[in-house]
Amino acid sequence: MEQRIAVLVSAVLGAVLLVIFAGVARSANGTASPEAVATSAARWRKTVLWTLVLLFVPVIGYSLTKLPYASGAAAPAEVVVRVTGTQWAWTVTPDTVPVGKSVEIRVTGADVNHGFGLYDTNDRLITQTQAMPGFTNVIRHTFTAPGTYRVLCLEYCGLGHHTMFSRIVVTANTASR
Numbered sequence: 001m002e003q004r005i006a007v008l009v010s011a012v013l014g015a016v017l018l019v020i021f022a023g024v025a026r027s028a029n030g031t032a033s034p035e036a037v038a039t040s041a042a043r044w045r046k047t048v049l050w051t052l053v054l055l056f057v058p059v060i061g062y063s064l065t066k067l068p069y070a071s072g073a074a075a076p077a078e079v080v081v082r083v084t085g086t087q088w089a090w091t092v093t094p095d096t097v098p099v100g101k102s103v104e105i106r107v108t109g110a111d112v113n114h115g116f117g118l119y120d121t122n123d124r125l126i127t128q129t130q131a132m133p134g135f136t137n138v139i140r141h142t143f144t145a146p147g148t149y150r151v152l153c154l155e156y157c158g159l160g161h162h163t164m165f166s167r168i169v170v171t172a173n174t175a176s177r
């Protein structure tokens, strides 16, 4: 939906720009006194300024409400998974989580920077963050389908980088819901 709006807005603004260019091109052969040009330009500048202010202040204000961050104090996650990237393996504890529960994945690095990438059962990247020594980056995710989710390293971290595979198994949870 947002992409469609962005395309539409870009197309409209592009068309407006084309009309302005055409107008400028048409009047390029005309002559006028420098005073008349200066007066006209000053009027235009004012119009453009206020149009931009009136257009963009509400748009920017609205877009701030759409930031993809959780608002306020979020409820604690039901499951916490600790992930450590090491040359060249992942430690994932626990590596099995139930479907439908909010999972907090705490990601850190033991030696150098790694890139924690989590892939769904169709090998599509669903979330990722940096695994950095001395820092813990937190991802919140709720798995909606059971299966084996692969963990890959997304940042070159040395000779064995390409061997850094792990997984999180999401189990169908029928017992406690």
Ligand SMILES: [Cu+2]
Pocket: 114, 115, 153, 154, 155, 156, 157, 158, 161, 162, 164
């Ligand atoms: Cu790596």
